[in-house]
Amino acid sequence: MQVWKRCEMKIFANNLRLFWQGTVLSYVALFAWFRPVTYAASKVLMPLAQIIFFTYLGSYATGKDSVDFYVIGNAIQITAVSGIFGVTFSISGDRWNGTLPYLFGTPANRMMMFFGRAFMHIIDGALGVVIALTWGALLFGVDFSQTNLSALGLTILVTTISTCGLGLLMGCLSLITANVMFVNNTVYFLLLIFSGANVALDTLPPWMQTFSQVLPLTRGIASARTLISGGSFAEVAPLLISEIGIGLLYGWLGYLLFKWFEIQAKRNGSLETV
Amino acid sequence: MNSIEVKNLKRIYRATIGVIRRTVKEVIAVDDISFEIKEGELFGLLGPNGAGKTTTVKVLATLLIPNAGEVKVNGLDVVKDANEVRKHIGFIFGGERGLYWRLSGVDNLRYFASLYHVDPEVSKKRIPYLLELVGLKGRGNERVQGYSRGMKQRLHVARTLLHDPDILFLDEPTIGLDPVGAREFREVIRDLQSEKKTILLTTHYMFEADSLCDRVAVIDKGLIVAMDTPSALKRHVSDLSVVEVETFGVAPKVVDQIRELSFVDAVSVRDQGQRQLILVQTPLGAEAVPAVMSALNGMRVGRVTVREPTLEDAYVRLVGGKE
Ligand SMILES: Nc1ncnc2c1ncn2[C@@H]1O[C@H](COP(=O)(O)OP(=O)(O)OP(=O)(O)O)[C@@H](O)[C@H]1O
Ligand SMILES: [Mg+2]
Numbered sequence: 033m034q035v036w037k038r039c040e041m042k043i044f045a046n047n048l049r050l051f052w053q054g055t056v057l058s059y060v061a062l063f064a065w066f067r068p069v070t071y072a073a074s075k076v077l078m079p080l081a082q083i084i085f086f087t088y089l090g091s092y093a094t095g096k097d098s099v100d101f102y103v104i105g106n107a108i109q110i111t112a113v114s115g116i117f118g119v120t121f122s123i124s125g126d127r128w129n130g131t132l133p134y135l136f137g138t139p140a141n142r143m144m145m146f147f148g149r150a151f152m153h154i155i156d157g158a159l160g161v162v163i164a165l166t167w168g169a170l171l172f173g174v175d176f177s178q179t180n181l182s183a184l185g186l187t188i189l190v191t192t193i194s195t196c197g198l199g200l201l202m203g204c205l206s207l208i209t210a211n212v213m214f215v216n217n218t219v220y221f222l223l224l225i226f227s228g229a230n231v232a233l234d235t236l237p238p239w240m241q242t243f244s245q246v247l248p249l250t251r252g253i254a255s256a257r258t259l260i261s262g263g264s265f266a267e268v269a270p271l272l273i274s275e276i277g278i279g280l281l282y283g284w285l286g287y288l289l290f291k292w293f294e295i296q297a298k299r300n301g302s303l304e305t306v
Numbered sequence: 307m308n309s310i311e312v313k314n315l316k317r318i319y320r321a322t323i324g325v326i327r328r329t330v331k332e333v334i335a336v337d338d339i340s341f342e343i344k345e346g347e348l349f350g351l352l353g354p355n356g357a358g359k360t361t362t363v364k365v366l367a368t369l370l371i372p373n374a375g376e377v378k379v380n381g382l383d384v385v386k387d388a389n390e391v392r393k394h395i396g397f398i399f400g401g402e403r404g405l406y407w408r409l410s411g412v413d414n415l416r417y418f419a420s421l422y423h424v425d426p427e428v429s430k431k432r433i434p435y436l437l438e439l440v441g442l443k444g445r446g447n448e449r450v451q452g453y454s455r456g457m458k459q460r461l462h463v464a465r466t467l468l469h470d471p472d473i474l475f476l477d478e479p480t481i482g483l484d485p486v487g488a489r490e491f492r493e494v495i496r497d498l499q500s501e502k503k504t505i506l507l508t509t510h511y512m513f514e515a516d517s518l519c520d521r522v523a524v525i526d527k528g529l530i531v532a533m534d535t536p537s538a539l540k541r542h543v544s545d546l547s548v549v550e551v552e553t554f555g556v557a558p559k560v561v562d563q564i565r566e567l568s569f570v571d572a573v574s575v576r577d578q579g580q581r582q583l584i585l586v587q588t589p590l591g592a593e594a595v596p597a598v599m600s601a602l603n604g605m606r607v608g609r610v611t612v613r614e615p616t617l618e619d620a621y622v623r624l625v626g627g628k629e
Contacts, residue, residue: 046423053420061408130403133369134465138421139392145421298371301319301364304403 047144054148058122059156079110079164080171086230087172099172104260105229107164108191108253112223114157115195115248116202116216122149123203124212132207133303136294146290147283149203150196157192178262187259190272191252194279195223198248200286207293228253248282251275309473309504310343310366315375316528317361335361337528339375346502348495350509350519350536354625358528359508360399363477366506367397379473393422396466400478402458407451411442411461414450415468422469429468436464439497441490456487463494473504480514492518512618522617526625536617543615543623546571547591549598551584552608564601569594572623581608587619 083106090102123146126132135145168174176184202219206212225231226240227249233241244250252275255268297303317336322328336358343349351359364370365377368388377384379391405414412433419429437446440460450458459479466474476495480488488511495518498505509515515522516536523533532539556575564586565573571587588594592612599607 046420049426050420050423053417057406057409057413057417060413061406125406129406131406133364133367133399134404134418135421137367137369137392137395137397138418139389139423140421298369301317301361301370303369 047141050140051144051148051151054145055151058125058149059152061122061125075160076163078113079107079160080167082106082110083164083167084171087168090230100168100174100260101232101257102230103168103172103174104165104257105227105253107161107168108188108249108256109224109227109229110160110164111157111188111192111195111252112220112227112249114153114160115192115197115199116220116223117199118153118156119150119196119199120203120206120212120216122153123200124206127207130304132297136297136303142291142294143287146200146287150200150283153199154189154192154196157195158188161188161192174260176260179260180263180265183265183268184256184259187252187255187268187272190276190279191249191256194248194252194275194282197279197281197283197286201282201289202286204286204289204293207290223247223249226250246278248275248279251278307345308342309345309347309380310341310349310506311376311378312342312362312366313340313376315339315362315365315377316373317358317365317370318373334528336365336372339525339528339530341523341530341533343504343506345504346499347520348499348505348507348518350507350515350522351525352509352512352515352522352621353525357525357625359525360477362525363397363399363475363506363508367395367475368392393469394471395473395475396469396471397475398459398462398466398477398479400459400481402455402482405450405458405461405465408449410447410449411437411453411464412446414461415446415464418465419468424469432468432470433464436467439467440464440494456483459483460491463491467498471503474498474506476505476507478508478510480509480511488514512616512621516617524621524624531624532620539620539624540615540617543587543620546587546589546615546619546623548613548615548619549586549588549591549594550609550611550613551586551598551602552610553582553584553602554580554606554608556582556584556602556605560602560605564598567594567597567601569597572619572626574622585619585622587615587623 083103086106087099087102091099126135165174169176198219202216205215209215226244226247228244233244236244251271255271255275258268315336316338319333319335321331321333323331339358339362351362353359361370365372366379366384368384368391371385380394382391384391406417415433415436416429419433424432437443440463442457442460442464445457450461453461459482463479480491483491492514495505495507507515507519519536521533521535522539524531561573561575561584564570564584569588569590571589574585576583576585586594586598595610595612
């Protein structure tokens with residue numbers, strides 16, 4: 033019994049380490065060509081650019097009192113950069129590096145290998161949102177005095193996780209098709225429109241609204257808007273539960289696709305076709 | 307005991323060609339191959355381009371599912387017990403791909419150590435040891451993108467030894483290495499051999515196979531055409547001598563004419579920049595020289611020598627002098 037327990041512990045510790053190392057290294061591999069200063073600058077300035085652009089554009093078109101709407105929508109939308117592009121690059125990197133045969137030749141737990149690729153982007157994405165909201169407060173006077181900040185923090189985390197879930201699925205597609213950038217850009221712009229970041233959902237035709245409901249981000253943005261305008265945690269809890277559910281569903285589909293890809297590649301001998 | 311058993315292995319690739327009228331083309335990469343490798347043995351797999359060597363190695367390394375046949379590593383089936391097999395094997399496919407270019411050498415090794423479940427305490431000591439073994443001491447913290455091709459290949463060797471596997475598959479490990487690097491690499495292989503590791507090596511360098519391998523199999527078009535010790539294979543051609551003629555710009559047609567001479571067994575041409583070395587295998591030895599010279603028909607000819615056959619000559623005869 034004791035022995036069995038120690039063995040289980042060891043496997044668990046191993047998997048945790050694999051997850052962590054994959055996380056850190058895939059992140060380093062992705063951003064190592066940035067010098068820390070460049071990285072920090074892009075991290076601070078990119079949200080600024082997105083917020084300014086869409087907030088001025090949006091409030092010019094619809095009137096001044098809607099500033100909060102655009103700031104919050106676009107701030108949360110920032111998660112899609114890490115979630116979709118970051119995660120996809122972390123996975124497609126294995127294709128470009130030709131590391132897939134070597135990865136699949138190891139006895140490593142595929143789930144840890146796979147989800148480890150996304151973890152750091154969750155932190156990265158959440159940080160981006162916080163920076164964007166800070167810009168919103170500084171430049172556009174978004175008021176957080178009525179906000180349940182811990183609930184907002186949870187909203188940011190949950191939304192980032194769910195976009196990363198979609199990113200994992202997109203990342204897997206990048207193993208199968210070479211047109212990653214095309215697919216990613218399309219998804220990114222679909223999110224920009226359908227998540228409600230820049231367009232009030234109730235102004236969209238019904239079929240588009242249905243589509244919005246199956247995307248990550250939609251409920252996260254709604255939740256953040258509710259919380260910042262003084263809503264309670266109880267009000268947004270159902271939104272958050274659905275948001276994380278959607279994210280996990282996409283992540284899980286991604287994982288299934290990843291497993292399928294491995295089996296297919298071993299059957300067809302297509303492991304290193306770029 | 308046998309570390310590796312391959313029984314009637316067959317692997318077909320299907321490739322769809324054409325965009326509009328799609329047709330499926332089948333390539334029989336490995337037709338019917340059987341061999342066994344004993345524990346601690348260094349076994350060479352030789353054969354011309356496209357013979358099916360890499361395909362065989364991929365099946366052994368659990369990266370490709372065979373269409374037919376049975377492949378066992380340490381008694382474990384490579385399809386059914388793939389994950390267990392992976393713990394006992396290491397493998398390299400020659401060339402520089404397969405590393406994270408933006409990570410340092412050490413970080414690459416760290417990541418693969420975790421993929422192989424190497425204890426962190428163990429890998430902390432093992433990584434510097436391996437870097438030294440493969441001659442990358444002091445370069446480990448540099449990013450792989452700045453490594454030369456040879457350095458990347460050395461890193462691959464370190465990578466595949468992280469979990470101290472007792473079976474190694476090395477597919478053209480010395481391809482693209484400079485002569486000194488290749489020699490150092492062969493020393494590493496000899497060290498591994500003396501550690502009683504079972505090694506399957508594929509190579510196009512016959513002297514390499516001759517000097518390292520306990521046994522070799524020559525495969526051609528997915529079939530084994532000979533399997534024996536290097537010296538036994540050389541004995542196959544011991545009745546022959548090799549006439550080497552140095553030429554300057556010989557036409558393929560002329561080579562074909564020599565090949566058709568009644569006393570000629572096999573002909574191969576080795577390009578050496580401006581010059582080509584024509585290698586003619588014949589039982590006549592020196593007596594064949596005049597006839598070969600007249601086939602060359604007054605062309606400018608350099609050095610002409612007659613020598614004993616090597617493993618390469620045995621190989622050329624087996625695969626029909628195509629290389
Ligand atoms: N992924 C693949 N898809 C389709 N055909 C393939 C694939 N890999 C190899 N082949 C074909 O299978 C045959 C055997 O290839 P393999 O790579 O095993 O040869 P090899 O003996 O390793 O040759 P080389 O000495 O050139 O490395 C070749 O005809 C090759 O074109
Ligand atoms: Mg090959």
